[in-house]
Structure formats: C-alpha cells, structure tokens
Amino acid sequence: MFLTLKETLYLLTGWLTLFVIGTDLFVISPLLPFIAQEFRITPAVAGWMVTVFSLMYAISAPFFGWLSDRKGRRFFIIFGLLSFCLSNFLTAISPTFTMLIISRILAGLSVAAITPIIYAIIGDTASPERRGIWLSFVVSGHLMALWAGAPIGTLLKQFLGWRSIFIGLATIAALLSILNFRVWASINIVHSVEAQTKGSVIRIISAVSVTTFWAIAMYALYVYLGTGLVLYNHFSPAELAFSITVYGIGAVFGSLSSGRVTNIIGSRMLSIFSTAMLIGILALLGLSFSTGTWVYLLLFFWALIGYASFTSYQARLAEEFPEIRGMVLALNNTALYIGITLGSIIGGFVITKWGFFALPFICSAIALISCLITVKRKMNTRVDST
Incomplete structure (x- = not known):
C-alpha cells in the first residue's frame, strides 16, 4: 500500500526530528573529554551534562505528554524545538561550566516536549494496520543518530571545534520548527477530560x-x-x-x-x-x-x-x-x-x-x-x- 504525499511528509518530519534530537543526545559522550579539558574539570564532573539532561527529561516528559493529550500535539512540538534551538545555542556559547549545565537542563526540558509527543502524533495519524510500521520508522531516526549522527558530529569537531556542533544543531532545530509547524497544521487531536480518566x-x-x-x-x-x-x-x-x-x-x-x-x-x-x-x-x-x-x-x-x-x-x-x-x-x-x-x-x-x-x-x-x-x-x- 503506497503512502500519500501527506503521509510521507508525516513520516519524514518525525524521522528527521528524532534524528536531530538523537544526535544531540549521543554526541555528548565522545565530546566529554574535550569539554572537560577546555573547562579544566574531570570527565566525571563533565558527565553531569548527561545526568542533568536525563533527570530533567524524566521529570518533565509525563507533564508534556499529559498536556498534549488535552491541548493538542503541535504547539508543544514547536515549543520543544524552539527551546531546543535556544538550549544548544547556549551550550555553544557557554563561557562557564555552570552556564553549560543550565543549557543542558533546558535541553532536557525541550527534548521532553518533543520525543514522546512525536511518537504520540505518529500514533494519532497512522491507521491501526500501519501504526507499528510508522512508529518503527520514526524510532529508527533516533537510533540512526547512534551510529551516524554522533560519529559525524565527532568528525566535525576535529575541523570546527565542539561548539560548532551545537550551533549546527540549533540551526537545524530552527528549520525543523518551521517544517513541523507546517506539516502538523491539520493535526490537533484533543481528547476529552473524561476520556483521560x-x-x-x-x-x-x-x-x-x-x-x-x-x-x-x-x-x-x-x-x-x-x-x-x-x-x-x-x-x-x-x-x-x-x-x-x-x-x-x-x-x-x-x-x-x-x-x-x-x-x-x-x-x-x-x-x-x-x-x-x-x-x-x-x-x-x-x-x-x-x-x-x-x-x-x-x-x-x-x-x-x-x-x-x-x-x-x-x-x-x-x-x-x-x-x-x-x-x-x-x-x-x-x-x-x-x-x-x-x-x-x-x-x-x-x-x-x-x-x-x-x-x-x-x-x-x-x-x-x-x-x-x-x-x-x-x-x-x-x-x-x-
């Protein structure tokens, strides 16, 4: 069964968005030694960049998921992408490690408003017989970042420095916010409060x-x-x-x-x-x-x-x-x-x-x-x- 142009756009938008989000997550690990060296801290201390990101994500994701069920998905995806853009820009220009940590807290918050809601909106738009295939496709975008996005980012570090990677991610996120705004314009499924119980x-x-x-x-x-x-x-x-x-x-x-x-x-x-x-x-x-x-x-x-x-x-x-x-x-x-x-x-x-x-x-x-x-x-x- 062939996909319509609109269905293809849904899938490609979800895939690209999760690929960029995944790249931000997975590229941190190989960059930690260089970040630690620049800020004159130990790799263990630098690892707090990952810890605060994960904690903020885990705490705030259910809240955004609950809100998206009540208010619709698109607003929170766009909010998340714009916040993601800002957080990566702050990561790139951070003059101190404290500012760097704050930027990663904001990154965790922004990703919590994107990743699970992309899964949810794909689940909303897919027909029951296609839902498994559609979800598996967009999840593959996140996983592709593990062996493609992160190595590419690490390679770019050799030529442009680690800060350039986050400038690039911020720029792509800004473009993706426009794409997501247009693609999900007709998708605004809102369930009743009674249904949520x-x-x-x-x-x-x-x-x-x-x-x-x-x-x-x-x-x-x-x-x-x-x-x-x-x-x-x-x-x-x-x-x-x-x-x-x-x-x-x-x-x-x-x-x-x-x-x-x-x-x-x-x-x-x-x-x-x-x-x-x-x-x-x-x-x-x-x-x-x-x-x-x-x-x-x-x-x-x-x-x-x-x-x-x-x-x-x-x-x-x-x-x-x-x-x-x-x-x-x-x-x-x-x-x-x-x-x-x-x-x-x-x-x-x-x-x-x-x-x-x-x-x-x-x-x-x-x-x-x-x-x-x-x-x-x-x-x-x-x-x-x-």
Whole structure:
C-alpha cells in the first residue's frame, strides 16, 4: 500500500526530528573529554551534562505528554524545538561550566516536549494496520543518530571545534520548527477530560515498568561494553568503534523490521516473543563474549532483538491507551531513562563485585522479569476484554 504525499511528509518530519534530537543526545559522550579539558574539570564532573539532561527529561516528559493529550500535539512540538534551538545555542556559547549545565537542563526540558509527543502524533495519524510500521520508522531516526549522527558530529569537531556542533544543531532545530509547524497544521487531536480518566494508575505503571526492566537489561551491559571489549577481547580503538557501529546498525534494523512483523503477528505477540529472545541472546553473550570477531555478530543480534522488543512495545502501548497516548508514551520514555540510570548503577556494582563476565547473565535475568510482566499483562488484557 503506497503512502500519500501527506503521509510521507508525516513520516519524514518525525524521522528527521528524532534524528536531530538523537544526535544531540549521543554526541555528548565522545565530546566529554574535550569539554572537560577546555573547562579544566574531570570527565566525571563533565558527565553531569548527561545526568542533568536525563533527570530533567524524566521529570518533565509525563507533564508534556499529559498536556498534549488535552491541548493538542503541535504547539508543544514547536515549543520543544524552539527551546531546543535556544538550549544548544547556549551550550555553544557557554563561557562557564555552570552556564553549560543550565543549557543542558533546558535541553532536557525541550527534548521532553518533543520525543514522546512525536511518537504520540505518529500514533494519532497512522491507521491501526500501519501504526507499528510508522512508529518503527520514526524510532529508527533516533537510533540512526547512534551510529551516524554522533560519529559525524565527532568528525566535525576535529575541523570546527565542539561548539560548532551545537550551533549546527540549533540551526537545524530552527528549520525543523518551521517544517513541523507546517506539516502538523491539520493535526490537533484533543481528547476529552473524561476520556483521560480511563485506565487505572496501577495499570499504567505496570505497563511502563516493562520498559524500565528492559532498559536495565540493555544498558547495564551497554554502558560497560567498551570496557569488556578492550579488557577481554583486546579491541583496538578502531575495532571498538566498529563494534559500536555494528550494534547501532542492528538497533536500526531491529526497529525497522519490528513494524512489519507487528503487522503479521501483532504488537503484543511480538513484544513477548522478542523479549523472550533477548533473555537468550544476553546469556549467549555471556558464554561467548571472548570469541574475538564472532562477538560482532552477537552484538548485531543483541541490538536487533533488543530494539525490536522496545519498538513493538511502544506500538503496543499506543494501541492500548488511545485516549491518553501522549501521557503514556511520555511515561514510557521516563521509565526508559529511569532504567538507563539504574542500569548504569547496577552494571557498575556487578563488575566491581563479581567481574564483567557475570554482567550478561545478570542482564538476562532482568530481561526475564521484563518478559514475565509482559506475559502477565497479556493475560490481564484478555481478562479485561472479556
């Protein structure tokens, strides 16, 4: 089934917007050493740029999602993009580290008004039979930044300096605000206040907790992946960069393929099946991590399965909570950031206490918890629908 010109614009606008947002998120990590050097601080202190961004995002995303359900999506997307433009400009011109931190707090606030609402507005505009494919496509824009946007930004730093990257992001965000303003002009779905009361708080918390455990299972290992590859596989910097690229490609393929599979077996079945497979691939990584170049294949399939699970679950939430889609998808993104934070803490504890090789097995056990909650929710959904 072919897309109309308007549908194509919806998808490309969502994809481009999330690609730029993702580039801002992922490019910080490789730039931290240079930022720390310029401001004469330690890399650990510079890491607060990421921490304050994540905290502000996690706190404010549900608020923006709730508002967008009541007032419409477009206003908050444009607000977020203009704030994103300002925050990146401030990052680029910050004369002190304090100003830099303030700019990243504003960046976290602005991204909270963009990312989950883009997911929600795509869910609003897609027909039920296309929703999985459409969501998987726009999610791939965010993941593409992991292996394309961030490396390009890092390369530009070599020629123009790290501040130029944020000037570029601010400029592109300003252009995207115009594009989003025009493209979403006819989309202003607003649900009634009564409709927003549907769905108990416990049911929503149970739903997004799946993502928290998924994120812990994925990121407890991913955060320390470079450490493991260098210490136990003796990877060179070039091999390490290639391994991250392979992982990123697997993530994009996983996201894109999940949409088509969702159309065949449904988002509920795919989310359960892919999360169950994630348990196995993490255990296999633990058994085969020191297999040299074979680890590339394992990293590809880990990302492929893991992000197929995440994207299909996003589609499932969009289907299950149509009246409060913006708020639930925003809460799901908050759950994601909570999981990433907990994952980094748990990963550090595990490798300190039991060593790196225990980490994939711990992550596999955590993925099992995510899978069990997913299955239980499927059973509850069946009961509710009878």
